Structures are given as structure tokens and as C-alpha cells.
Amino acid sequence: MCAGKMHADEIDIDADLVRGLLAAQFPQWADLPIRHVPSSGTVNALYRLGPDMAVRLPRMAGFFEDVEKEHHWLPQLAPLLPLDIPVPLGRGKPVEEYPCQWSVYRWLEGENPTPERLSEPALLAKDLAQFVSAVRRIDLPGGPPAYRGGPLSALDAQTRIAIGELGTLVDTVAVTAAWEASLRAPAWTGPPVWVHADLMPGNLLTVDGQLSAVIDFGTVGVGDPACDLIVAWNLLPAGVRNDFRTVLQVDDASWIRGRGRALSIALIALPYYQDTNPMMADNARHVIREVLADHRS
Numbered sequence: 573m574c575a576g577k578m579h580a581d582e583i584d585i586d587a588d589l590v591r592g593l594l595a596a597q598f599p600q601w602a603d604l605p606i607r608h609v610p611s612s613g614t615v616n617a618l619y620r621l622g623p624d625m626a627v628r629l630p631r632m633a634g635f636f637e638d639v640e641k642e643h644h645w646l647p648q649l650a651p652l653l654p655l656d657i658p659v660p661l662g663r664g665k666p667v668e669e670y671p672c673q674w675s676v677y678r679w680l681e682g683e684n685p686t687p688e689r690l691s692e693p694a695l696l697a698k699d700l701a702q703f704v705s706a707v708r709r710i711d712l713p714g715g716p717p718a719y720r721g722g723p724l725s726a727l728d729a730q731t732r733i734a735i736g737e738l739g740t741l742v743d744t745v746a747v748t749a750a751w752e753a754s755l756r757a758p759a760w761t762g763p764p765v766w767v768h769a770d771l772m773p774g775n776l777l778t779v780d781g782q783l784s785a786v787i788d789f790g791t792v793g794v795g796d797p798a799c800d801l802i803v804a805w806n807l808l809p810a811g812v813r814n815d816f817r818t819v820l821q822v823d824d825a826s827w828i829r830g831r832g833r834a835l836s837i838a839l840i841a842l843p844y845y846q847d848t849n850p851m852m853a854d855n856a857r858h859v860i861r862e863v864l865a866d867h868r869s
Contacts, residue, residue: 578614578848582631585617589670590627597664598676601625612684612774612851615790620679625661629674638790639663639673641716646789654706655699656680656777656785680785682777687807687858692781697812699783700771701819704800710766718769721795723759724832731836737843742860747839750867754832758825764794771803773855798822801830802837805862806855813866835863 587606595602604622611618615635616628630636643660650657662676690696731751735744768775769791777785801822804813817827838859845852 577631578845579632581633583629583633583670583672585629585631585670587619590619590621590629593664593667593670593674594621594627596667598662601662601676612849613788614845614849614852615788621676624679626677626679627674628677629670630672633672635790636666636672639675641792642675642789645712645715645792648712649710649789649792652706652710652712653703653786655703655783657789658787680777680787682779682784684774685776685778685807686773687809687855690781690807690809693809693812694815695782696778697808697816698819700776700803700808701816703783703786704768704771704797704803705820707768707800708765708797712766715764715766715794716792717764718767718793718795718799719791720769720799720833720837721764721767721793723796724755724757724829724836725759727833727836727840728755731839734839734843738839741842741846742839743864746864746867747835747860750835750863751832751839753867754828754835757828757832760796760798760826760829765797766792766794767797767800768792769795769799771800771806773807774851776803776807796826796829798826798829799833801827802834805831805834805866806838806859810862810865831863831866834859838863 587608590606591602601621607620609618609620615638616630619627621627630639643663646658646660659678660675661678664674666672685696735747768786770788775786775788776783777787804816808816838856841852842856
């Protein structure tokens with residue numbers, strides 16, 4: 573887990589700041605115990621508040637729009653999904669010492685799965701497919717563009733820059749070939765559909781190997797459904813990856829776009845987080861290995 577700063581312009585956040593914000597804006601909760609929760613999350617700092625709440629504070633001022641999006645859409649999405657998702661309990665206002673909106677949520681129990689320790693991978697693949705399918709069936713008008721819902725070609729320049737920065741850390745010839753193969757896949761031509769758009773292991777919670785909750789909906793919106801396939805490479809082992817694909821009835825073009833999306837995320841994350849977020853960097857290396865093995869086969 574990461575406990576330090578990950579971004580150059582990250583705001584100073586600690587338990588004293590959280591206590592002061594609560595005292596000023598939610599005094600009914602200000603005397604509850606506050607405990608920092610180390611996390612690999614790159615957007616929010618997380619503090620547990622008492623036994624059943626959590627305080628999430630954007631690490632940078634530029635992330636404030638995620639707070640607005642979650643408070644608007646989470647209450648509408650929750651009844652339509654088969655798993656627990658965060659329930660907003662309070663929305664904090666910016667102040668001089670902390671210039672962002674912030675949130676109090678209901679605490680969700682569970683642990684983040686990792687590719688190295690999955691007790692029930694087949695069950696997890698089924699759970700994930702059912703969740704993604706439920707998200708795709710959502711029929712709410714006015715959905716915002718999903719953060720990762722656009723065409724892969726929009727990521728080409730940034731991905732190639734990242735490949736150049738990685739140098740000998742990866743097989744640059746192999747990852748370039750895999751990336752270019754994804755760019756050749758036909759683009760999504762259907763109507764935009766609802767997607768979570770950030771199904772990373774750190775945004776999933778499991779209990780006894782079963783998916784219990786999905787968190788962090790700051791990227792949610794409508795777009796290419798292939799972006800929710802990234803979990804096939806960032807978490808699921810190769811032996812159950814096809815089960816996930818079969819339940820969702822994914823066509824070849826969407827599968828390749830999803831694989832390319834997972835690869836791009838990993839290539840961009842690795843040079844950025846290799847010194848500041850070990851879990852993100854380790855998962856990026858895992859994704860690159862899995863995508864290359866899949867591409868070769």
C-alpha cells in the first residue's frame with residue numbers, strides 16, 4: 573500500500589485536517605475515531621471514520637469534479653446494480669486549508685483482490701462479468717462521457733511517450749507491436765453504454781473470494797464498453813479470462829480494444845508510479861506480462 577504522496581502538486585492531508593473539516597462542517601461526527609487507511613488509490617486519500625463511515629479527500633484540486641459526479645450519480649446507480657457501491661452520506665465544502673470538495677461515505681467491508689492471491693478465480697470472473705453486464709444495461713439519460721470511454725487512438729501519443737520512458741524496463745518492441753495491434757481493431761460504432769471505466773483491483777472489494785462491492789465511481793459514464801474489459805488482464809488469470817469473455821459475449825474487436833486499453837493504462841502508469849506507488853507499479857508490470865502473453869498466443 574502507498575501512504576505517501578504520488579503527485580507533485582498533491583495537497584497536504586492528515587488526520588488533523590480531517591478532524592478540523594469534520595468539526596467545522598459535520599460536528600455530529602467530529603468526535604468519532606479517525607484512522608488513515610493506506611491505499612494504492614491515486615485520486616483520493618482515505619480515512620476511516622468510526623466503525624461504519626469513510627472520509628475520502630481528493631489528493632489534488634483537479635480531482636474535484638469526481639466528487640460532484642459521484643454525489644449526483646451514485647444514488648441513481650445503486651438500485652440498478654447487483655453489488656454494494658459507495659453511499660454518500662455527506663459532501664464537504666472547500667475551505668482555505670483544503671480547497672476541494674470532499675465526501676463522507678458508508679464504509680464497505682472487504683479487501684482488494686490481487687492477481688497473486690485469488691482463492692476463487694472462477695467465481696470472481698463470473699461476479700465481475702455479471703457486474704459489468706448490469707452496468708451495461710443501465711438506462712439512465714444524460715450520462716456523462718466516461719473517462720476512458722473514447723477511442724484508443726486518443727491515447728496513442730501518450731502511450732508511445734510512456735514506452736520511450738520505460739526503456740529497458742520492458743520489451744519495447746513487443747509492447748509496441750501489441751499496442752499497434754489494438755489500434756488496428758475496428759472502433760466501437762454502437763451507441764454509448766454505461767461503464768464504470770476504472771475496474772482496477774484497488775476499486776474492487778471481496779469477501780471470502782467473492783466480489784462484494786465496487787468502489788470509486790469518479791470515472792463512470794457512457795462510452796465504449798470495451799473499457800470495462802481491462803479487469804481481464806489486470807486481475808483475472810488466463811485460465812478464467814475466457815469465462816469472463818463468454819458471459820459478456822464479447823466480440824473480437826472489443827476484446828482487442830479492451831486488451832489495448834489495459835496495456836496503455838499499464839504503460840503510462842509504470843514510469844509515473846514506479847517510485848511512489850509500488851502496488852500500482854507491480855500491477856502495471858503484471859498487466860504488461862499478461863497482455864504480451866495473450867498477444868503472442
